[in-house]
Amino acid sequence: MISRETIDRVFETARVEEVIGDFVQLKRAGSNFKGLSPFSDERSPSFMVSPVKQIWKDFSSGKGGSVVTFLMEHEHFTYPEAIRYLAKKYNIEIEETEQSQEDKLEANEKESLYLVSEFAKSYFHDTLLHTEEGKAIGLTYFKERGFTNETIAKFGLGYSPETWDAFTTEALAKGYQLEFLEKTGLTIVKDDKKFDRFKGRVMFPIQSLSGRVLGFGGRILTNDKKAAKYLNSPESDIYHKSKVLYGIFHAKQAIAKQNNCYLVEGYTDVIQLHQAGIENVVASSGTALTPDQIRLINRLTKNITVLFDGDAAGLRASIRGIDLILEEGMNVKVCTFPDGDDPDSFARKNSFEDLVLYLESNAKDFIQFKASLLMNEAQNDPIKKADLIRDMVVSISKIPDRIKREIYIQETARIMDISEQVLLNTLAQLVQKDITEAGKKLKQEQQKAFEVVKSEVHTPQEKIDIIYELERKIIEILLLYGSLEADFDDYILKANEEGEMIEEKETRTVKVFQRIFLSLQEDEVELANPVFYQIYTDLINYYNQTEAFSIEQYLMQLSPEHAQIVTDILMSEEKELLHNWEAKHIYVKTKSHNVSQYVSEIIISLREYLINRLISDLMQQFNSEIPDDLEEIKTTINDYNKLKVSLTNKIGRIRSTYL
Incomplete structure (x- = not known):
């Protein structure tokens, strides 16, 4: 612990x-x-x-x-x-006791998969560096590729021995369960036999954005034509290859800082560029680019530069990926390398300065890239040229931003020497087609929804729970302003010189939490919602025992359920900032500008609601039969109505005072 x-x-x-x-x-x-x-x-x-x-x-x-x-x-x-x-x-030393066997058994299955994967990474890395076979085969391979010791350590590169069950035997001996070795795909179980999936391969750990080991890529070094050159971990509860980008853990900070992400094909492309100083680089882990992978990059930057070698298959793959990137509203460029070179080999042959210069000089906008690539195929064939132009407009139609679409249409018209109006008409047809298809889909969904609504047409509409909202506001005030001091006005009935009872204003400076506590105590009110009641009680105790209120410290002592509710309340005010009102010259006045008014209004509104409920309960007694104490009930209702008028007047005075 x-x-x-x-x-x-x-x-x-x-x-x-x-x-x-x-x-x-x-x-x-x-x-x-x-x-x-x-x-x-x-x-x-x-x-x-x-x-x-x-x-x-x-x-x-x-x-x-x-x-x-x-x-x-x-x-x-x-x-x-x-x-x-x-x-x-944050380089904080952890003080903890050793985890018991009982604690290990309680760990959930997903956590067990992570632990097994982390062990495998360490095992393969140690095998690479500290065994004769690992050094002779695996380390030699990595050194031949130009990887330094620092790079090998940083990416956790490893080697799986050319033995059927070396890893599995070691993992079982260390106490890892066969169930999880099999579920991660590290071990294959067949006919009561156990053997290693990655036997005789150099190993590339695949990490999440936070650095957790999700799976592995393994490259065979022999010329065995029956075996796949690269082998990836199978899908598991922690590894979904369509949602993972190789190198994202090491690249994330550089991507955000450079506001650009270089996308390559292979593991060694990522490692070589990273070693050369281009750290904002990731690979799609041996799969065609997917929307989930693009969205992962989208959280860090809006700009992607796709790096491909000059082979036809790679270029075709880049074209398919471009449309997906555009569809996500991102900006995309493409950079190809000279014939015979890929990112790995090109990075090895050039200095950091030359590499940066080449990438900056040769990164083409996707329109220019598509035009230069496909024009070679079209040449003087007008039919192929027309197909090319349509292909380019299809890509442009994927862009959500209308201004960007129009700019790219202008660029295409210039490059392809064709009327801009023709392109716009084609674009309009494509966009309209997408809208029509989307409309049909929406109509189908609405029809399904209508059938559901139709079957539930007699279900009464849920009413707003006023007491819930008011109690939630009280918790919000305590969290945001509980420790603040504010001036509160009270109206006290006093006799004047003529003996008449008049209201006289008294202003008191007290802390907000004290004002709320005393007001509720005065009315003998307890919060009806059990969760709010618990949070309210905790907060009042916390304020009474602590001089300085700390949100962080307070959240630490809460249960997950209460912490979630508290966070929702705390951040409700910040939601207004997402609308960026000030940029539209609309200035939202926050509650902190007039906290005493806000507190008083909520307390009085709660009192008013409770009075209404009491009046309603009394009125219910008239529905069945005339009660014996009719006159007494009428008097009580009349008194409550007078109190309501008084409260309404107070609200008016509060508003006029603080506005």
């Missing part, structure tokens, strides 16, 4: 904006940061990070919480893993 002192130090040191900034491209929005949700496919930012409160909120998915919660949600870490990740990031 990790010590309490270590956990406290991690929370005190970790900065939510720095940690999340490793995974999501954040932009300043007032005192906060905003970005695209890492939990949903979106093009408008709905993800908000508050450095002041040290919490985050994703308004598209509803998720939110502390820096630890983010790692648990995004990287599927357990709580201890998240603490360890942060401790490693």
